[in-house]
Amino acid sequence: MSYVLEANDLTKQFHKERILNRVQFQLKKGEVLSIVGPSGSGKTTLLRTLAGLEKPTEGTLSMSGHDITEKKANERSIGLVFQQPLLFPHMTVEENIRYGAKFARSSKKDSVTDLLSAIELSDYRGYYPAEISGGQQQRVALARAIATEPDVILFDEPFSSLDPKLRHDLRIWLREFLAERSITSIFVTHDTEEAMLMGDRVGVFHEGTFQQIDRPEVLYKEPANAFVARFIGGHFVLSEHEYIPLSNCSVTTNAYETGRRYMATIQHITFQHGQTIAHMSMEDLNKTTTLPVAGAEVGQTVWLSFPDEQICAFGGRAV
Amino acid sequence: MKWSSNKSWLLFLPAVLFLILPLYGLAAAISQSFQQQGEWTLSAYQQLFQSDRFLSAVGFSLEVAFLSSLLSLLIGLLFTRSFYPYLASHTPRLIVWMPMLFPHFVWGYMVILLLSETGVLAQVFTLLGGDDFPTLTQDSRGIGIILTYVWKEVPFVILMLLPVYATIKPEYYDLVKTLGGGAWSQFKQVEWPHLLPVMIETFLIVFAFTISAYEVPALLGTTFPEMLSVLSYNWFYGSSWDDRSLAFAAMVLLSLFILILTFIGYIYMNKKRFRMMKGKS
């Protein structure tokens, strides 16, 4: 079967620096892929290359089996929602969406009206962008991108300029919106939680390539390498080859348990989801970690035990 | 967006075609300054440096252009600095831009109307019982020319400087104030670094224009001393064919002088910018 979007060995080089390094992935119809990675990892360049705003140095890109590597941005059936809403300030909300609808292949008359009610802004159709809030603007930008009826929509951290509460609400709204219409999309973010919430699959992007692409559950249970384990969290990375899930570590005040044990000092305490979380430093390993510890006190010395049978080797499906 | 395809260069094509005009014009002027009666010769330049008329025109032009540019810049800076908050709104800006609606020579005529020996000021002066109104236009010291240029260029200077003041963040002033800086150090530390590149650019534009434009000195100047532009124009249309090469040679020297001045300004600014960038990292 042919995928909606498929990248093969996508490489982008600026001068001597490789921003994208043989990127490889496939996207099925209706699927949402989250891409998460630290800033500077090349996520945005990847998105711009997919959209056609940058040309890859090497590699190919195809949509539904057709090579689109040489196609310009305006000839690709790919929409891009930027970090900023970038609404056209001289057009009303409705005109902005209609502007997108002009480039749709099928011309359904009522689609703009439908979209307006889908983004819950029917009452604001005559407003100018400067007259509505940031969250509303971002919803209009989304509707405008959808109005072009693209085969794939790319999101480049679309909520990062909004405040946390609004961001949280919009995530859930967008997730449902995309699922209802089975819109194939790629969602780029630097926030792991957001990535897991939005994506059917999550790709961890680092040093210009995917470290691992899989369902959130798999990423968590079988990280492909130390970077993924550290980035996703929930594990104690012992070396570049071994890790132990934090849930399998035990914290004791006595040093009588068998297996590997390390001394740790509790430096800070925070409270999350009804638990007391200890932030500990482990002088021997020169590392820090956080774990729920009942009755923890700042300054307390504890022992972390890693039972040998719980230690895992990296080997989740690497890409 | 970086170069997405070679077609992107097409956007530059009109500008490249346009640049042919001044480049070819200057090259042709240089080549013709070395020719007399179809022969290659340096004689035009030799004649120039022996001509008192030329040498006094050089001195006069430098003086007039330098004074005009400097005064325009100073008054423009003072005006912008004092009043830029008022220039944010529409009507005051329109009033300040008013002189820019008129060609230079029309403004020159306005100066004659107001300040010549038979002008409004002189008439009022006589009415009030004064006699011997000073010669302010078509005078040998270039007062009329300088007055016209300054009056006309101050709005231009304000136009160039206004965006600079509009982009200086008020926090910087607060910072200097909290560090105990007075008005002078506010100017020196906050405004001057932003102003300097624009001031240099504006000075170059105004200076290059005032030293080489023909219309205003033709209207408000006198026969001696003349501005270089007027002298060259007269030579260009002079009776003798040889005078043409003098006109070319004079204009080539003037162009060279301005280009050297520009080059110095450009190098100076780039050096400054380079050091600023180095300081940042």
Added chain:
Amino acid sequence: MKKSTFSLFALILFLFPVFMLVLQSVSETWRFQSGEGIQFQLDSFDVLLSDPNLWEATGWSFLIGTVVLLINLVIGLGTGKALTLYSFRGKSLVEAILLAPILIPVLAIAMGLHLFMIRVGLADTWLGVVLIHLVPTVPYSIKIFHNAYRQLGVSMMEQPLTLGSSPLYQLFTIELPLMKPAIRSVTFLTIVISLSQYAITAIIGGGNVITLPMIFFPFLDTANAAIMAAFSIWFSFLPFGMYVLVEGALLLLPYSKKPWRISQ
């Protein structure tokens, strides 16, 4: 207090001279020294406007100014966009070179181009005059449009592209409507600079292309102050006329219907 100081300076320096020109144009030539007051008349405009040369010169100035403006728009828009979109080595040098033509004496360029214009048959023609008027205008237009595009932002130009807009459609629906202030500035600047050229018009036009400055200078010797003032005012009508035309053209752009509601 400061506001009134500003008003005082602005009025005396910039509005008063224009007011005096207007006043002189509608009154008899002043003789204040003999205690005479101001006697209003409109003969000066009658005399001026009954001169067929004036109308012909106005026509030529308008035609030349319009074509110069159109070419300025094409070069300015293209170059301003390119300078904003692309980053490349030596960009600051390119910017400097593009500004350089307003630093080189335009008189030198016109003299240099004179022979060439004769050779290609452009000397003594209005097209030749259009070409030479480009030299002192185009660098300003490039600068203004470069600034305008920079303010618009690269992302704002990429957004329509990802929606599927062609570059030309984008120019008319997004870029031009959002750059109206820049277009207005370029209009005024270009037409006024074009109207200001006596020497280079004389050199390239060879006395055959009679624009307004070509008759203003000879008028100085013959006409009285009232007529000269009327002529001076006449010069400012052209930029206004051009402005009205451009403003009308801008209204034809898409999404320009409710300008009063757009918050800038």
